[in-house]
Amino acid sequence: QVQLVQSGAEVKKPGASVKVSCKTSGYTFTNYAIHWVRQAPGQRLQWMGWINAGNGNTKYSQKFQGRVTITGDTSASTAYMELSSLISEDTAVYYCARSSSHFDYWGQGTLVTVSS
Amino acid sequence: EIVLTQSPGTLSLSPGERATLSCRASQSVSNNYLAWYQQKPGQAPRLLLYGASSRATGIPDRFSGSGSGTDFTLTISRLEPEDFAVYYCQQYGSSPRTFGQGTKVEIK
Numbered sequence: 447q448v449q450l451v452q453s454g455a456e457v458k459k460p461g462a463s464v465k466v467s468c469k470t471s472g473y474t475f476t477n478y479a480i481h482w483v484r485q486a487p488g489q490r491l492q493w494m495g496w497i498n499a500g501n502g503n504t505k506y507s508q509k510f511q512g513r514v515t516i517t518g519d520t521s522a523s524t525a526y527m528e529l530s531s532l533i534s535e536d537t538a539v540y541y542c543a544r545s546s547s548h549f550d551y552w553g554q555g556t557l558v559t560v561s562s
Numbered sequence: 563e564i565v566l567t568q569s570p571g572t573l574s575l576s577p578g579e580r581a582t583l584s585c586r587a588s589q590s591v592s593n594n595y596l597a598w599y600q601q602k603p604g605q606a607p608r609l610l611l612y613g614a615s616s617r618a619t620g621i622p623d624r625f626s627g628s629g630s631g632t633d634f635t636l637t638i639s640r641l642e643p644e645d646f647a648v649y650y651c652q653q654y655g656s657s658p659r660t661f662g663q664g665t666k667v668e669i670k
Contacts, residue, residue: 481659491607491650491661507658541606548597548612548654550619555606 448472450542450553457559463530466556468542475523476500479545482516482527485555486538496545497525532560564589564653566662574670581638583665585651590631592655598627598636601664602647610649611636641667 453467468480481496495506497516504516515528525542540556543549565588575581585596594614599607609618611627614634624639638645646669651662 483661490663491652493659493661505657509658545654547595548609549599549607549652550609550612552606552608 448544448551450544450551452540452542452553452556455557455559457561458532460533460560460562462532462560463528464532464558465526465528466540466542466558468525468527468553470523470525470544473544475518476520477546480516480518480525481543481545481549482514483541483543483549484538485541486535489538491541492538494527494540499525529558532558534560536560563658564591564656564660566651566653566660568649568651568662568665570665571663572666572668574668575641576670577641577643579641581636581641581645581667583636583638583649583667585629585634585636585662587632587634587653591634591653594630595653595655596627596629596634597652597654598625599650599652600645600647601650607650638667643669 449471451469456464458464476499479496482494484492494510497504497518499518513530517526537560542553544551567586569584596614598611601607615627626637628635648664648666650664
């Protein structure tokens with residue numbers, strides 16, 4: 447069965463970076479894209495960007511341009527999202543999701559807390 | 563960027579009742595690439611519908627979707643206890659992908 451398993455919760459200081467992993471199984475990693483979406487407390491879901499796992503091409507939301515980097519490791523069927531220059535407003539649950547168009551499978555979420 | 567506005571913000575209904583949720587887009591959604599997700603507390607979103615009206619695998623037929631262009635509707639024909647949750651619409655026809663602010667369906 448398709449599974450996306452994310453890395454555990456992180457606590458970071460302002461200005462630091464965080465890297466979240468999304469290990470996939472149950473399907474051919476390179477046949478789908480992986481998107482990253484975050485949800486701050488009480489806020490709507492916010493799309494951050496995506497990677498074409500087949501060719502490594504990426505596209506990012508302008509809201510995160512310059513701060514977010516999404517990568518993939520085809521040998522490990524794993525995608526990564528790194529967010530830099532963290533501020534308190536980046537405190538959120540970060541999700542990865544598999545996509546061919548809509549988002550059909552999601553990871554369990556990773557809580558990232560930014561606090562001094 | 564396409565802004566999605568969902569209404570109402572909260573829907574208070576009893577089990578067995580019909581729920582009608584609305585999602586309005588600020589501009590036409592390309593190819594009706596509109597999805598609906600259900601989210602329960604502490605859980606990831608779960609895909610319900612895509613392409614405005616196609617049910618995802620394993621989704622019961624009490625969930626249905628309709629609409630095109632800028633106006634879309636999710637209908638739950640008879641609410642079951644497990645349906646009380648927050649529902650989000652999302653457009654994936656253009657970048658950036660955007661989500662509505664959610665409709666909470668709560669027990670009356």
